[in-house]
Amino acid sequence: MTTLTEAVRSSSTGGTAGKRATRVRSETKRAPSAFYWMVWPAVIAFALFHTLPVLVGIFFSFTNYPGYGDWNFVGLSNYVNLFKDSRILNAYGFSFLFAIVATVLTNVISLAIALGLNAKIKASNFWRGVFFVPYVLAILVIGYVFQFFFSNSLPKILSGIPLFADNILTNESWAWTAVVALGVWQACAFSIIIYLSGLQTIPGELYEAASIDGATPWRQFMSITFPLISAFLTINIVLSLKGFLQVFDQVVALTNGGPGTATESVTLLIFRGGFSGGEFAYQSANAVVFFIVITIVSLLQFRVLQRREADF
Amino acid sequence: MTSATNVAPQLEQELDAITADGRRKRQGDRDTDTRKTNWWATALIVACSITVLIPLYLSVVVALKTPAQLTEGTGFELPNPIRWENFPEAWERTNFPQALANTALITVGSVIFTLLTSSIVAYAIARNIHRPFFKGVFFYFLAALFIPFPIIMLPLVKQTAIMGLDNQAGMIILYTIYGLSLNIFIYTAYIRSIPIELEEAARMDGASTWRVFWSVVFPLLMPMNATVGILTCAWAWNDFIMPLVVLTDPSARTLPLAQYVFQGQFNTDYTVAFASYLMAMAPLLIVYIFSQRWVISGVTRGSIK
Numbered sequence: 001m002t003t004l005t006e007a008v009r010s011s012s013t014g015g016t017a018g019k020r021a022t023r024v025r026s027e028t029k030r031a032p033s034a035f036y037w038m039v040w041p042a043v044i045a046f047a048l049f050h051t052l053p054v055l056v057g058i059f060f061s062f063t064n065y066p067g068y069g070d071w072n073f074v075g076l077s078n079y080v081n082l083f084k085d086s087r088i089l090n091a092y093g094f095s096f097l098f099a100i101v102a103t104v105l106t107n108v109i110s111l112a113i114a115l116g117l118n119a120k121i122k123a124s125n126f127w128r129g130v131f132f133v134p135y136v137l138a139i140l141v142i143g144y145v146f147q148f149f150f151s152n153s154l155p156k157i158l159s160g161i162p163l164f165a166d167n168i169l170t171n172e173s174w175a176w177t178a179v180v181a182l183g184v185w186q187a188c189a190f191s192i193i194i195y196l197s198g199l200q201t202i203p204g205e206l207y208e209a210a211s212i213d214g215a216t217p218w219r220q221f222m223s224i225t226f227p228l229i230s231a232f233l234t235i236n237i238v239l240s241l242k243g244f245l246q247v248f249d250q251v252v253a254l255t256n257g258g259p260g261t262a263t264e265s266v267t268l269l270i271f272r273g274g275f276s277g278g279e280f281a282y283q284s285a286n287a288v289v290f291f292i293v294i295t296i297v298s299l300l301q302f303r304v305l306q307r308r309e310a311d312f
Numbered sequence: 313m314t315s316a317t318n319v320a321p322q323l324e325q326e327l328d329a330i331t332a333d334g335r336r337k338r339q340g341d342r343d344t345d346t347r348k349t350n351w352w353a354t355a356l357i358v359a360c361s362i363t364v365l366i367p368l369y370l371s372v373v374v375a376l377k378t379p380a381q382l383t384e385g386t387g388f389e390l391p392n393p394i395r396w397e398n399f400p401e402a403w404e405r406t407n408f409p410q411a412l413a414n415t416a417l418i419t420v421g422s423v424i425f426t427l428l429t430s431s432i433v434a435y436a437i438a439r440n441i442h443r444p445f446f447k448g449v450f451f452y453f454l455a456a457l458f459i460p461f462p463i464i465m466l467p468l469v470k471q472t473a474i475m476g477l478d479n480q481a482g483m484i485i486l487y488t489i490y491g492l493s494l495n496i497f498i499y500t501a502y503i504r505s506i507p508i509e510l511e512e513a514a515r516m517d518g519a520s521t522w523r524v525f526w527s528v529v530f531p532l533l534m535p536m537n538a539t540v541g542i543l544t545c546a547w548a549w550n551d552f553i554m555p556l557v558v559l560t561d562p563s564a565r566t567l568p569l570a571q572y573v574f575q576g577q578f579n580t581d582y583t584v585a586f587a588s589y590l591m592a593m594a595p596l597l598i599v600y601i602f603s604q605r606w607v608i609s610g611v612t613r614g615s616i617k
Binding site: 121129274291298 | 348349350353354356357358360361363364365367368370371374385386387388429432433435436437439440443445446449452453456458459460461462463464465466467468469470471485486489490492520521522525546549550551552553557567568571572575582585586589592593596597599600604605607608611612
């Protein structure tokens with residue numbers, strides 16, 4: 001996944017490809033037509049199935065289209081109403097709370113497990129394989145198993161604790177923590193692999209030198225490991241937060257937005273309002289705002305996190 | 313890491329093979345690892361992996377119980393007697409063969425088309441990135457990564473319905489196209505690390521650009537094909553929201569969608585429901601168990617490049 005940062009960086013700095021490029025350019029001005037034939041169909045298909053729906057969505061966000069029949073332009077009133085709608089604000093509140101907590105937990109837990117896997121342990125390949133298992137399971141389907149666990153098993157196992165005995169999924173203030181549990185359980189699978197590949201890029205000599213100098217394991221982690229995997233940290237945090245903000249499958253499987261609308265995420269709200277609530281235009285406006293929010297959050301993170309990255 | 317991107321992958325492998333340096337020691341070859349076994353880390357890993365396996369254990373034991381056994385206990389007890397009938401019942405009620413066939417068709421189709429198209433587009437971009445047109449195309453695809461699915465979702469459903477693509481073929485097209493953004497980056501970084509001299513030699517011999525791609529470049533892309541193939545496969549097989557909104561015909565249902573639709577029907581019939589979940593998760597899980605090392609190395613490679 002670092003490919004993203006790599007791609008952006010290397011294309012801006014040039015590198016060897018840049019040197020090669022100047023040489024080719026002096027030979028021919030235009031690329032062989034075959035290269036254009038390779039790219040055009042993909043660009044057209046992408047524009048048709050990706051960019052066009054985005055533009056259509058933005059267009060209808062300025063109308064009162066309910067999803068069927070006639071419509072009129074209503075200017076910015078959908079956008080104005082969004083900010084007065086408590087259900088919308090609630091959905092953003094839940095999505096952000098869930099995304100931030102889940103991102104922190106996912107990254108802390110997967111970094112800890114990756115460190116454990118990178119240490120000398122017995123049968124490390126086997127354990128590494130085990131931790132990736134959640135990635136090959138559909139979130140919705142394993143989510144139903146979690147749903148049974150929270151609603152049927154846990155009340156009997158922890159019958160002494162009222163929060164769990166009364167089924168946490170029906171608890172308005174704490175149901176979101178169950179969604180976090182499922183989200184983190186599933187997302188760790190991929191993060192662990194990324195962190196592990198990051199840890200394996202660190203030369204072992206650094207640790208040898210540090211321990212000769214008498215550095216404690218904690219000091220080694222803070223001064224060697226942490227700075228050297230910060231590129232992986234950046235990409236993992238950005239990707240987790242972006243994915244978690246759009247949470248959908250986890251919520252559908254566990255609470256379906258309930259109790260009430262306590263765990264209704266933005267994606268679930270757009271889905272419900274847009275398809276069955278006759279709010280095509282209104283939810284399109286919501287989606288446009290959501291897009292802007294996600295873009296700003298991602299760009300901010302890249303700026304903040306990349307500033308502290310160490311390159312070597 | 314930035315420097316590693318520009319080194320030829322084959323050269324890198326050779327170098328690694330020759331200089332079995334510290335980095336390699338920490339990696340795959342445990343035999344050359346002279347460190348002492350870290351028992352604290354082992355304990356942590358074992359404890360955490362139990363957490364990973366608990367839900368799977370729960371699905372298996374519940375799927376083998378009778379409803380009466382389930383209401384008595386917490387769900388974690390071993391089934392006694394084992395009720396195999398849950399599986400045929402789930403098979404019938406969710407129309408499992410049809411959902412499996414749909415999911416398999418969509419997944420295989422998406423992987424094949426993705427590998428063929430993404431690699432070609434990435435090749436053209438990687439070899440012409442200095443030209444404004446190709447650079448523009450590259451950033452066009454990059455920008456799309458920031459666009460969340462919800463903004464596409466509502467208009468897309470209208471569009472696929474109008475175009476008659478609210479079926480399995482439509483899903484294959486959508487996965488192939490939506491995957492382009494990420495896949496092009498994975499491929500482009502890798503292709504730029506392949507020395508262009510190989511292609512120039514082929515071109516000297518009179519090979520066309522297409523010929524060069526198929527005979528010289530595509531075979532060299534096999535490691536990245538594995539990475540992209542694995543990611544696409546897991547996505548298409550497990551995706552829920554796209555089939556949910558795009559597919560209209562019940563006979564086109566995928567496995568996750570079938571679980572969703574029948575969730576209401578199962579009601580409190582948990583044992584049959586769990587048999588159904590288990591059957592929905594099993595195919596990819598079994599494939600993974602047998603190709604575990606290959607899958608992990610594929611994903612790892614995609615993240616370092």
